[in-house]
Amino acid sequence: MPQILVEGISKTFRVAERNPGFLGAFGGLFHRRHRSIDALRDVSFSIDEGELVGYIGPNGAGKSTTIKILSGILVPSSGRCEVDGRVPWKERREHVASIGVVFGQRTQLWWDLPVIESYDLLRDIYRVPHSRYEHTRDELIEMLDLGSLLDIPVRQLSLGQRVRCDIAAALLHEPSILFLDEPTIGLDAVSQLSVRAFIKQLSRDHKVTVLLTTHNLDDIEALCDRILVLSDGQLLMDGSIAELRDRYGDGRYVAVELESFAAVAPEHEERIVERSDSHILFSVASDVPKFIDDVLSNYPVKDLLVTHPPIERVVATMYQAERIEH
Amino acid sequence: MPSLTTALLRSYTAVVAARFRLLLQYRAAALAGVATQIFWGCIKLMVLGAFYAAAVTTPPMTFTAIVAYVWLGQVLIGLLPWNHDPELQELFTSGGVAYELLRPLDLYWFWFARTLAFRTAPTLLRMVPGIIFATLILPLIGLPEWALPAPASMTHGLMFALSFTVTVMLSCAITILITISMFWLIEARGLSTFMYGVVPVFSGMIVPLPLFPDWMQPFLQYQPFRGLCDVPFRIYSGDIPLSMAGQEIAFQFVWVVILILFGYGLIARARVRLVVQGG
Amino acid sequence: MIAAIRLFGRLMMIAIRSQMQYRNAFLLMVLGTFLTSMVQAIGIWALFDRFGNLGVWSVAHVAFLYGTINIVFATVDITARGFDTFGSSLIRTGQFDRVLVRPASPVILVAAREVALHKLGQLLQGILVLIYAFVTLDIDWTIGRIALYVFAVSSMYAFFYAIQIVRATMSFWTIETLEILNTISHGGMETAQYPMSIYKESFTNFFTYVVPLACVAYFPMVGVLNMPDPLGSTLLTQSLAPLAGYVFFAVCLSFWIFGMKRYQSTGS
Numbered sequence: 001m002p003q004i005l006v007e008g009i010s011k012t013f014r015v016a017e018r019n020p021g022f023l024g025a026f027g028g029l030f031h032r033r034h035r036s037i038d039a040l041r042d043v044s045f046s047i048d049e050g051e052l053v054g055y056i057g058p059n060g061a062g063k064s065t066t067i068k069i070l071s072g073i074l075v076p077s078s079g080r081c082e083v084d085g086r087v088p089w090k091e092r093r094e095h096v097a098s099i100g101v102v103f104g105q106r107t108q109l110w111w112d113l114p115v116i117e118s119y120d121l122l123r124d125i126y127r128v129p130h131s132r133y134e135h136t137r138d139e140l141i142e143m144l145d146l147g148s149l150l151d152i153p154v155r156q157l158s159l160g161q162r163v164r165c166d167i168a169a170a171l172l173h174e175p176s177i178l179f180l181d182e183p184t185i186g187l188d189a190v191s192q193l194s195v196r197a198f199i200k201q202l203s204r205d206h207k208v209t210v211l212l213t214t215h216n217l218d219d220i221e222a223l224c225d226r227i228l229v230l231s232d233g234q235l236l237m238d239g240s241i242a243e244l245r246d247r248y249g250d251g252r253y254v255a256v257e258l259e260s261f262a263a264v265a266p267e268h269e270e271r272i273v274e275r276s277d278s279h280i281l282f283s284v285a286s287d288v289p290k291f292i293d294d295v296l297s298n299y300p301v302k303d304l305l306v307t308h309p310p311i312e313r314v315v316a317t318m319y320q321a322e323r324i325e326h
Numbered sequence: 327m328p329s330l331t332t333a334l335l336r337s338y339t340a341v342v343a344a345r346f347r348l349l350l351q352y353r354a355a356a357l358a359g360v361a362t363q364i365f366w367g368c369i370k371l372m373v374l375g376a377f378y379a380a381a382v383t384t385p386p387m388t389f390t391a392i393v394a395y396v397w398l399g400q401v402l403i404g405l406l407p408w409n410h411d412p413e414l415q416e417l418f419t420s421g422g423v424a425y426e427l428l429r430p431l432d433l434y435w436f437w438f439a440r441t442l443a444f445r446t447a448p449t450l451l452r453m454v455p456g457i458i459f460a461t462l463i464l465p466l467i468g469l470p471e472w473a474l475p476a477p478a479s480m481t482h483g484l485m486f487a488l489s490f491t492v493t494v495m496l497s498c499a500i501t502i503l504i505t506i507s508m509f510w511l512i513e514a515r516g517l518s519t520f521m522y523g524v525v526p527v528f529s530g531m532i533v534p535l536p537l538f539p540d541w542m543q544p545f546l547q548y549q550p551f552r553g554l555c556d557v558p559f560r561i562y563s564g565d566i567p568l569s570m571a572g573q574e575i576a577f578q579f580v581w582v583v584i585l586i587l588f589g590y591g592l593i594a595r596a597r598v599r600l601v602v603q604g605g
Numbered sequence: 606m607i608a609a610i611r612l613f614g615r616l617m618m619i620a621i622r623s624q625m626q627y628r629n630a631f632l633l634m635v636l637g638t639f640l641t642s643m644v645q646a647i648g649i650w651a652l653f654d655r656f657g658n659l660g661v662w663s664v665a666h667v668a669f670l671y672g673t674i675n676i677v678f679a680t681v682d683i684t685a686r687g688f689d690t691f692g693s694s695l696i697r698t699g700q701f702d703r704v705l706v707r708p709a710s711p712v713i714l715v716a717a718r719e720v721a722l723h724k725l726g727q728l729l730q731g732i733l734v735l736i737y738a739f740v741t742l743d744i745d746w747t748i749g750r751i752a753l754y755v756f757a758v759s760s761m762y763a764f765f766y767a768i769q770i771v772r773a774t775m776s777f778w779t780i781e782t783l784e785i786l787n788t789i790s791h792g793g794m795e796t797a798q799y800p801m802s803i804y805k806e807s808f809t810n811f812f813t814y815v816v817p818l819a820c821v822a823y824f825p826m827v828g829v830l831n832m833p834d835p836l837g838s839t840l841l842t843q844s845l846a847p848l849a850g851y852v853f854f855a856v857c858l859s860f861w862i863f864g865m866k867r868y869q870s871t872g873s
Binding site: 358361362365366368369372373374375376377378380381382383385516519520522523526527532533537538539 | 633634637640641643644645647648651652654655656657658659660787788792795796799803804805808
């Protein structure tokens with residue numbers, strides 16, 4: 001029995017439309033038109049205990065809706081969903097006691113209070129026994145290096161510090177599942193790395209199940225063995241990053257450094273992704289060895305490197321391909 | 327100066343249009359606002375009616391004059407200058423006010439046009455259903471004694487229109503002083519709270535001014551807020567006789583001139599201050 | 606239940622401490638609410654000064670109603686702030702989702718989120734007026750009257766609190782601020798400052814049977830003050846009337862629960 005089970009979930013919203021313009025606003029006084037939006041269409045997946053799954057898709061794809069359904073905030077229009085054998089929205093209180101949620105852009109801490117007091121308050125809300133709480137709290141403080149931040153009011157923390165504090169706050173009651181919604185959004189490189197390292201540790205050492213929603217594909221590449229790709233309310237893919245590359249990212253990137261500046265022949269020119277002075281990046285779809293031969297014999301090459309295309313490009317290709325199919 | 331006039335006119339119409347759109351978008355709020363006005367009007371009339379019924383001595387105003395006073399007050403309540411344009415507030419908190427000073431316009435009149443729009447647009451919109459209720463619906467539902475009466479005569483009506491025009495200017499001249507105060511205060515919330523306490527009482531919106539104790543009348547008579555409600559409303563009902571109307575309108579106008587000059591002077595000082603201190 | 610009350614108390618303490626960090630703004634606003642509620646009192650005073658009495662009701666009798674209602678109303682404003690700002694600070698920002706992922710009652714979490722301490726100005730003003738009424742009126746405080754007064758005040762609290770809950774509940778449907786409910790809360794407060802018997806029958810009926818304002822304020826207060834009631838209530842009905850405040854609260858609370866269910870199915 002998987003820990004998270006989602007079967008054929010759909011969610012339709014009704015949205016009021018406003019007519020543009022002056023008269024339109026007047027018309028709105030008397031009646032309004034509605035339009036339906038399918039945020040999720042027949043989405044199914046399951047996640048086992050201890051998995052670390054990335055959940056990606058363009059804006060408005062339905063990621064947040066899914067997270068909200070899984071956390072018991074929203075009720076789906078149809079379909080079945082169980083987490084730890086419970087239907088989230090039916091046994092909301094029991095359910096939320098065993099999950100942790102981090103919404104990256106909003107804090108769950110009390111704005112004007114020192115961090116530690118927010119933590120104490122959360123202990124009361126979740127009714128965590130004192131000894132247990134102190135143990136967990138100290139462990140989290142150490143893992144996330146929060147020791148120096150505890151007495152500072154939340155409004156004075158930098159974003160990176162706040163996100164770290166927020167993540168700890170979501171784990172004080174030792175949930176077995178953690179939903180992370182854009183945890184690294186807006187963070188500087190150092191903070192991103194430390195948040196990632198923590199998530200990895202949490203998953204590996206504590207066997208917490210993590211569902212990570214993100215736009216930052218570096219997060220996915222660094223953390224997730226498995227990804228779910230959502231687009232326009234439908235699940236496009238459920239698999240590993242390797243599978244994703246196989247399907248949409250065949251071909252290689254060839255980075256070349258030249259001895260001196262040289263003009264590039266037109267048939268090579270169209271493959272250039274980026275160029276700055278003597279550094280050129282080519283995207284090569286097929287027959288890579290022949291392309292390398294060509295380059296080596298035509299230009300004064302100083303150095304050459306063949307890589308996978310970056311994950312962003314793979315995903316962009318996939319979205320494009322799927323849009324054409326629709 | 328045709329360029330100044332067109333610029334002012336354009337900024338006025340632009341702000342009026344924006345306000346109308348905003349108000350119409352929030353349709354429920356607009357309708358609720360009208361209902362609230364009507365509700366307050368009824369409550370006030372019932373309270374004052376009860377006092378009139380229990381009166382031992384003859385009150386200084388007839389009840390018909392009271393009815394006119396109350397309904398005109400409810401319908402035109404949006405004109406009371408206790409708050410200020412939030413968009414102008416935004417200018418001060420964001421520091422954008424420095425750009426305003428750079429415009430090739432007379433800042434006072436530019437803001438005056440905006441303020442005029444801010445004050446009149448919501449009132450114009452909400453006035454209509456309020457007046458319909460007070461003149462037509464009340465008699466229909468069997469409460470003709472509560473209905474807004476017509477002006478005491480044609481001449482009273484014309485004098486009221488004149489006086490009311492000055493009222494609008496007076497309201498803008500006061501509102502703009504709140505705006506200008508932000509050159510020094512940055513945030514006018516405290517001042518607004520204060521005005522919210524003072525303006526309704528001294529304009530006559532809470533209780534018609536003639537009903538206040540006699541010993542307070544000399545003071546109430548000459549303060550500027552009286553020009554906001556008391557003067558035009560009593561000209562309308564004939565409580566101020568026609569022979570006095572001209573003098574009362576002149577009283578309103580003198581205050582308008584004083585307040586405009588005051589505002590003008592303050593802006594000049596603020597400009598100097600901003601130039602010297604660099605904002 | 607006890608845990609819930611404890612949690613409520615802790616959240617409240619924290620909300621108070623948060624506010625105290627902005628002391629100057631706080632003091633200014635206290636002064637502001639004091640002045641604003643003073644304005645109404647000045648209006649009432651002016652009318653009594655001009656007209657003498659309102660039938661059998663003297664200025665001190667009305668001050669008794671006014672003071673009591675203002676104290677209750679200010680207390681509700683202070684303690685129901687979380688509901689007051691619910692639409693703007695929880696629904697519009699999506700923060701309500703955060704409340705829903707807590708294993709505690711959303712009612713408690715919302716209620717104790719914020720405290721409007723600046724309404725202390727209004728509270729203070731109400732207390733001063735009530736003291737004046739107490740000193741002037743010389744009420745015969747029997748046990749029964751004290752009990753009725755306490756009963757009425759508590760049900761008045763429930764009544765005005767319930768209106769705040771309804772207002773918050775509306776935010777599940779619309780983001781527009783609904784002034785119409787101000788008519789019932791603020792308007793109701795000012796209506797109830799005068800004896801209900803001065804109003805038209807349709808108003809009195811509305812505020813007795815639809816929105817039971819008269820039941821929590823006028824009727825029991827007539828009983829406490831031992832005044833004649835032209836509306837024909839007896840000591841028995843005056844003593845039972847405050848029950849309506851609790852019923853009203855229960856109805857409004859179920860409306861809130863209904864609204865929350867809807868939110869969970871629309872997520873608007």
